[in-house]
Amino acid sequence: MSTRVILPRIMQVGAGASLALPDVLTSLSCAKPLIITDAMMVQLGYVQALQDCLTKNDIDSSVFADTVPEPTVGSIQAGVEMARQGSYDCVVALGGGSPIDSAKAIAVLSCLGGEMRDYKFPRIMDQPGLPVIAIPTTAGTGSEATRVTIITDESCDEKMLCVGAAYMPSAALVDYNLTLSVPPRTTADTGIDALTHAMEAYVSKKASLYSDSQALEAMRLIAPNLRTAYHNGKDEKAREAMMLGSTLAGVAFSNASVALVHGMSRPIGAFFHVPHGLSNAMLLPAVTEYSIPAAPDRYADCARAMGVAEQGDSDELANHKLLTELKALNDELSVPGPQEFGIDKVAFFEVLDTMALQALASGSPANNPRVPDAEEIKAIYQQLWD
Numbered sequence: 001m002s003t004r005v006i007l008p009r010i011m012q013v014g015a016g017a018s019l020a021l022p023d024v025l026t027s028l029s030c031a032k033p034l035i036i037t038d039a040m041m042v043q044l045g046y047v048q049a050l051q052d053c054l055t056k057n058d059i060d061s062s063v064f065a066d067t068v069p070e071p072t073v074g075s076i077q078a079g080v081e082m083a084r085q086g087s088y089d090c091v092v093a094l095g096g097g098s099p100i101d102s103a104k105a106i107a108v109l110s111c112l113g114g115e116m117r118d119y120k121f122p123r124i125m126d127q128p129g130l131p132v133i134a135i136p137t138t139a140g141t142g143s144e145a146t147r148v149t150i151i152t153d154e155s156c157d158e159k160m161l162c163v164g165a166a167y168m169p170s171a172a173l174v175d176y177n178l179t180l181s182v183p184p185r186t187t188a189d190t191g192i193d194a195l196t197h198a199m200e201a202y203v204s205k206k207a208s209l210y211s212d213s214q215a216l217e218a219m220r221l222i223a224p225n226l227r228t229a230y231h232n233g234k235d236e237k238a239r240e241a242m243m244l245g246s247t248l249a250g251v252a253f254s255n256a257s258v259a260l261v262h263g264m265s266r267p268i269g270a271f272f273h274v275p276h277g278l279s280n281a282m283l284l285p286a287v288t289e290y291s292i293p294a295a296p297d298r299y300a301d302c303a304r305a306m307g308v309a310e311q312g313d314s315d316e317l318a319n320h321k322l323l324t325e326l327k328a329l330n331d332e333l334s335v336p337g338p339q340e341f342g343i344d345k346v347a348f349f350e351v352l353d354t355m356a357l358q359a360l361a362s363g364s365p366a367n368n369p370r371v372p373d374a375e376e377i378k379a380i381y382q383q384l385w386d
């Protein structure tokens, strides 16, 4: 059996990679970019720096800076209009996962028309929209190297998963310098998201030797550096490892899919506006504990790659150490439980059935080594309150 691997055409990786944008645009035969970003990137001066670098190379650019965290159908509409009205030949996505996901959706909708709902999974969208050049500023969602975008339909609180080659950026400029100013909370949330991508890709039923190699290396890079990046954001070695690990984890899950953590995480995010990485972090220990019996060898490999178990440890001991580590990591990174985050318990239990159905409908739980039914999913959600 063979596996189809989809990657960006160009990946520029390392310190200062974002400054290669003019060159990369030329390589892609693009000359009129629309930069899609958010207010924070403007405030940090990153947008100006990018535009200055383009101007020096005689490239005019426009900016849409109104993307929001956990983007919705409504939040991207103005960006779609702007992209439709200008004669842009590409989109430059600058920011964390939300601006990049917004840009992917805008690139498709402005070019191919229709509503976001038309593009929801299980539709596989391979016809390209405008080329996207992704410049991530967190480590991260890995969105710069995935064929996925997530847009929330605010009319029914559903996080719509959209999949296909259309959402794979044409180029990814992976510049860890842009992560040096990311605050600890975001570093933790996005870092655990990246770790989850790597673990889920590795245990996924759709894993291949190719995705395994990316996932294991991602775990080797992320796990020993996440705490350092959280406590000392200026540590360049830790930031560099986290950034590359995050991109490799993106490559891994884009080609092997995510699994139960992500399936259950999206409804929590949609209903209670919990940042994506944080809802993953809340779920990761409980879902891992539930899943280990179906793939003890795979999870033990994760523990060894992360450096929390010795090569000679039995699978059982390695998995025990893995669970201990995931809980300790959440403690050290101050990951709140749902109550501590401020979720109303009654409201949570009222939508338990809907969340379980949405999780199953996303398709991600079916990739898990142990596939739950709705009742089992509800039991795991309930466990978060114990």
Ligand SMILES: [Fe+2]
Residues within 6 Å of the ligand: 141, 193, 197, 262, 276, 280
């Ligand atoms: Fe994720």
